[in-house]
Amino acid sequence: MNMMKKVMVINVEKEFNLEKSVCNHGFFMMLPNQWAPCSYSFRRPLRLADGCSSVMVSISSSTLDHQHLIIRAEKPASLSDSDRDLIRKQVVRMLRLTNKDEIDVRKFQEAHPQAASKGFGRLFRAPDLFEDIIKAILLCNTSWNRTLEMCQYLCELQAELHSGMHKDVLLAQDCNKSADTTVRPRTINEYFRSCKRSTSKINLRALGNFPSSKELAGLSEEFLKQRCNLGLRAKFIIEVANLVENGELNLGDLELELEESFDEASYDNNIRDKLMALKGVGPFATNNILMCMGDYRNIPIDTETIKHLCEVHDRKDARQVYDKFAPYQCLAYWYELVESYERKLGQKLSKLCPSNYHKVATSYLSSNTNKEKESTSTVTATKRKRSSSR
Template structure:
């Protein structure tokens, strides 16, 4: 989802990341060189000028965001090792990490965008939020004569959404997100008012996190399971119609909305506490058997990658 942009030709990920002044962002390209070293490059019309302006604090904040996105902590490394010890196929494929956002708030909002929506619509809603984000910064600027440089379109923070006062922008947000806009705004306000400590969600036991999330309107089992996986808790499979379809096709089960909870436990509890990782390993394999290697797919074709679509000849050639 936006603002992530995978470039197949260069095998690089491009997206804006926040600087130490969280109101500012810079476009960054992330790739791996021939020595298998991770490289992050600032992207701008004058890259040298941008890099020279980055402070030590900026660099530290950028590294922290990349570390989170790619799950490069010791805890993540242990999870990969532990999961692959009980899932040999995943070990053979080198699978064990789920990509996530630079911030938990972005992960949470994107999980809400996934709920009760087509994949095409979800992609569209994420793009709309990123397009709106620079306007949210202007809306929060008390100095109307401010000569701020043109902002990079990033995913909005809870603060930026909470400070949304412009009626036209509010109308645009609701037009793009529908009923989800109110759920997201309410959650953002809880964070900014100090009623919910989002950092605590990344540190508390998973059962407690799940209960806290479920208390929020718009946060059902599907959304909460996705958020848990983004944090690093893989105990719950985010079950929806796609899960039902997968169980029917891959496991010859007669799953439906009433039985899917029981069915995922039957299939994936053998991989506890990594049930969600095992599910995504299978789901990814299923997509690639239909559409070809996803890392070689141009992002303009992402909305084709759903279980309900038949792969076109163009996609299979990828």
């Protein structure tokens, strides 16, 4: 086939930085997203126009002028013009390359010179809103490591469903018969240990795309719960998938409503009410979803946020700290949080090995910092004791 059909180019502003546009928020660490620290490129499956198939794409900056993104389809399959258009649309959404996004970046950086000096002004998101919603649900009431694992299980499941691996289970489901739905998911560390050490790319033999609403709507709650270790989230995820599939929840209209009424005081309540009406979506998940949609005013507050506020600002009220950056409070918060993470880790998030993603949490980093301090204090005390005995 014509190789040019497999390569697409998107023009970007001269200030655009692919690393900063991807490695700025926990969503980039959640599979099937894959950032390659060695090549500074991004890789993941993206859907094709038929709504069922996916193709693995890699995204990198042009080495000539850095004002172009090079998108390469890795799979040797024919891409139609509709496929190419949809791939571009998904990349634009993930990296926030719309006119509104460019305006948001400029205005936020004008209000936050420190963030501007570091090139920070975008928050990475999924290729579509459905994936953002499900990942927001996966963040609730659990540890960061568990969230990473659940994303992994869902991507493995998508590959299994696409290959027809669970046909017997689905057939029994349709016939109201019982079936053995037990499939032991691997832990996230088992998964990354199975990756080839000789390459920066994750081994994708058992990993698919993030499942679509259509794929999830056809599953039983019990099967999804057991296969992906989701607990109560399985019920919520299937309900959201069914709402999307039967047309009761039109995600395209929801995004368009926000875009068209962004400057109106009423839009926030309308969209917030619709999101809050979804089972399993509370204030924390809603604020995460709104943030992904481009409303940065409401910071998703959880224990991670409180720990950060107490540690850095000696207070618990996020509004007292970030409201001066309105309407870009979330951008200011994530800039500060990423700076904190990188300072504690001693390296950029973009340089982290995927097997260490679970460490990017204030609770983990704080406990390790305390252990290091205790160890240093013990060594110092021992040296003093030896010195005094002489």
